[in-house]
Every structure is written in structure tokens, then in C-alpha cells.
Amino acid sequence: MDDIDLKIIGLLALDAKRSLADIGGSVGLSPSSVNERIRRLTASGAIRQFTVDLDPAAMGVQTLVFVWIALREDADEAAFRDYAARHPLILECHHVTGAWAYLVKLRVGAPPEIEGFLAELKAHRYLGRSETVIALSSPVPGPFVPKES
Amino acid sequence: MDDIDLKIIGLLALDAKRSLADIGGSVGLSPSSVNERIRRLTASGAIRQFTVDLDPAAMGVQTLVFVWIALREDADEAAFRDYAARHPLILECHHVTGAWAYLVKLRVGAPPEIEGFLAELKAHRYLGRSETVIALSSPVPGPFVPKES
DNA sequence: AAGGCCATGGATGACATCGACCTTAAAATA
DNA sequence: TATTTTAAGGTCGATGTCATCCATGGCCTT
Incomplete structure (x- = not known):
């Protein structure tokens, strides 16, 4: 190199x-x-793949959302990570330092869809507490590569 | 489409x-x-560009960092956004809802470099307060495309 | 002196690209 | 309603560029 x-x-x-x-x-x-x-x-492995960078708006997912997550005490953490990896909306998921356990980045078409996402997390019994942050604008948006459907 | x-x-x-x-x-x-x-x-514009997804470790930037930023009262916000767009370490920068004004995502070689980044922000008189979160691991890492040098 | 690493140049086959023509469906007019 | 017009998108075939592979040769290291 x-x-x-x-x-x-x-x-x-x-x-x-x-x-x-x-x-x-x-x-x-x-x-x-x-x-x-x-x-x-x-x-x-330095180059992982050749890919395309897409316009989120054109793909119908204009709304960028970050969700801080604290898992339930009895949650299966490995299952959650696997779930996150497969979820088409979840673009990134990081185990982080600080007051929260995970930071999840996702894109949805509009804010109301966030509610469905949180409900899904709850239904799977992963979600303890969470805090949702919505991006109003992005001076540096970063690349957007959709997950495998 | x-x-x-x-x-x-x-x-x-x-x-x-x-x-x-x-x-x-x-x-x-x-x-x-x-x-x-x-x-x-x-x-x-639906496809923004053809690009490559790289391994951050191979590129010498293993450490993923999120920094919440509140700008100084007298900061030139447009200048900050421009600064963020040009900064090679800043992979993403989003204006967000909630207690903080901006969320910045960056990659560095090791934690000590974060200090230099924050000092730089301070030197430019952008930084009011900030909170730094480090990713310990990433179940869903997302693509990594380096900025133009 | 020998071996490994990497760059070069040329041959070859695959590929992207372009233009001409055709099909189909929708829009417009009678 | 029926018929003509128009536009959008698809196929096919030709062409020139390109990626790919291999044999060769130089350079540095051991």
C-alpha cells in the first residue's frame, strides 16, 4: 500500500x-x-467492492434518522445485531461508548415511518429506552448505498 | 423509476x-x-456516482467517532458547513434536531487524534460545546468512501 | 549471483457504446 | 368510437475501446 x-x-x-x-x-x-x-x-480486502452512490431522495428515503438505543436487560444482544444487519432500513449500527449502548442510522420516506420502526424494535423485545434524532439538513451527507433487499 | x-x-x-x-x-x-x-x-441524478467501498482498517482509519456539536453563539454557520465539507476526516455532517446542533461523523487512526480534531474546531472558533462518542464495534458498519484529498 | 517483485508491451477476446429499425401504448384528431 | 400521430423504450448488429492475460525484462534485496 x-x-x-x-x-x-x-x-x-x-x-x-x-x-x-x-x-x-x-x-x-x-x-x-x-x-x-x-x-x-x-x-x-482493502477494496471491499465496486458500488454505486445513490440519491436518497430519488430512492424515496429522504428522511435521515439516528436512534440511540439502550437494549432491554433481558435482550439477546447477538440476535439484535443480526437483526440490525438484515434490516433493510438500518444503514449503520454501532456499539458505542457513553450513556447509550447502540447508535443506529436509518433512512425512511417520512417521519411517521419512524414510529413503525420503533414499534418493531419493541415487538422484538430489544428496545429498552431510545432517543430519536432527525437530520434537518446535511452539509456533508455521505454516500448512500441501499442494503440488499 | x-x-x-x-x-x-x-x-x-x-x-x-x-x-x-x-x-x-x-x-x-x-x-x-x-x-x-x-x-x-x-x-x-438517481445514481450519483460509481465508486468503491473500502476497508477503513486497511486505510489506517480504524476508529469511528461521532461528535455532537453546539456552535459558538458568534460562529459563522455557513463557514462551518463549508469547513466540514472540505475536511478530509469528516465523513458526514448533519444538522439535527434535539439538544445539539450538529452531528459529525469522522474516522481517525486512533483516539488521540480526536483531540487534535476538537482543538482544530476550537481554533476556528466554531466549537461551543461538544460530546464525543466512540464506536467500539459496528454490527452494521456501512460503506466507507474516503473524501477527496 | 540468484530470486522475487513489479512494470511493460502486445495479443486477444469481451465489452460498452452507438445508430437504425421495430414494437407498443398513449394521445390527439376526425 | 375509430384512426392517425407521436413518443418512449426495446432489440439487433457493427464498431472501436477496453480489460485481461502472458511472456519478457529491469531492479532491488538477500
Whole structure:
């Protein structure tokens, strides 16, 4: 992982469709060499996948929500993590320091849907207490890649 | 934006390198039609860009941090948003409801670097109060696409 | 001196891309 | 209501670019 690898990654992050010849011209290598480096980066796991960054609004999920979660005392934590991984709305789920146990990030079409999500958590007996925060706007939105349906 | 478009998007999200013929086989269309649909989705902005999802650990930024921020009373809010957009460590920045004004998500190599980040915010006279939350683990990590350097 | 690592260049087959033509469905007019 | 018009999207085929692979050669390390 040298400077050239980083440069290639930077270029791919901006536009993964650029040709190997094009990238090679930018970093001073032949197309073959760039291809070999990308192959190695992918094989080593540094590049997890080639994907698309989508517009949440176009996908009908304009509303970005963060939910702080404290699990029930008797909740099956492993089951919750698995549930989170499979849930199509949950884009991220992190076990965090501080007063709350988990921070969950999700996208929904509109605020009323949040209620359904919380009800679902409750029905599964995961939810102890929670606090919901809604994003009003996003100066830096970050990429949006939908989960497998 | 019909069901086929959604299917194509789903396939691209999982692997943007699949050939048009391959995708066409999965959705029942010719390669040309798939190409035309992807072209339209990109032109309309539904697909923002083709990119790569990276392993944060391989990129040397294992530590995921969320910082709640209340700006100083006299802070230039527009300047802060611009600053956040340009900052290479800041992956996301959202204006949120609740007790805090902004939620910032960033990745660093190790916890000590957080201190430098907060000092930088203070030096720019943006920071009123803040609260830092560190992710211990991530059942659902979400994609990682580094910012332009 | 020898071995491994990486870049190069060329051959090859797959692929994206484009244009011409066709089908279908909806809109417009009689 | 029936008929014509128009537009949108699909297929097919041609073309040129591109990714991919392999043999070769240089460079650094041990």
C-alpha cells in the first residue's frame, strides 16, 4: 500500500468507471500495472467492492434518522445485531461508548415511518429506552448505498 | 423509476462491475436497454456516482467517532458547513434536531487524534460545546468512501 | 549471483457504446 | 368510437475501446 495505491484508490472513489489507461496516465503507470494493483487491493480486502452512490431522495428515503438505543436487560444482544444487519432500513449500527449502548442510522420516506420502526424494535423485545434524532439538513451527507433487499 | 430500475440499482450496489449483458440476463433485458437505463439513472441524478467501498482498517482509519456539536453563539454557520465539507476526516455532517446542533461523523487512526480534531474546531472558533462518542464495534458498519484529498 | 517483485508491451477476446429499425401504448384528431 | 400521430423504450448488429492475460525484462534485496 504505497502512495500510488492511495492515488488509485482516490481516483476510483471519485469515479470507479475511469479506464485503466486513464488512471495509468494520472499516476504514471501502464494500464496493466494499474490493473494488477487494483486486483491486489481487491484481493487483500482493502477494496471491499465496486458500488454505486445513490440519491436518497430519488430512492424515496429522504428522511435521515439516528436512534440511540439502550437494549432491554433481558435482550439477546447477538440476535439484535443480526437483526440490525438484515434490516433493510438500518444503514449503520454501532456499539458505542457513553450513556447509550447502540447508535443506529436509518433512512425512511417520512417521519411517521419512524414510529413503525420503533414499534418493531419493541415487538422484538430489544428496545429498552431510545432517543430519536432527525437530520434537518446535511452539509456533508455521505454516500448512500441501499442494503440488499 | 420502475421495478426494473430498482432491480438494476440493487445489482449495481452489490457489484458495479457486472457486465451489462450479465445484468440484462438478471432483469430480462438486452445489454443496450440496461445501458440506456443506467445512463438515464445517472443523468437524472438517481445514481450519483460509481465508486468503491473500502476497508477503513486497511486505510489506517480504524476508529469511528461521532461528535455532537453546539456552535459558538458568534460562529459563522455557513463557514462551518463549508469547513466540514472540505475536511478530509469528516465523513458526514448533519444538522439535527434535539439538544445539539450538529452531528459529525469522522474516522481517525486512533483516539488521540480526536483531540487534535476538537482543538482544530476550537481554533476556528466554531466549537461551543461538544460530546464525543466512540464506536467500539459496528454490527452494521456501512460503506466507507474516503473524501477527496 | 540468484530470486522475487513489479512494470511493460502486445495479443486477444469481451465489452460498452452507438445508430437504425421495430414494437407498443398513449394521445390527439376526425 | 375509430384512426392517425407521436413518443418512449426495446432489440439487433457493427464498431472501436477496453480489460485481461502472458511472456519478457529491469531492479532491488538477500
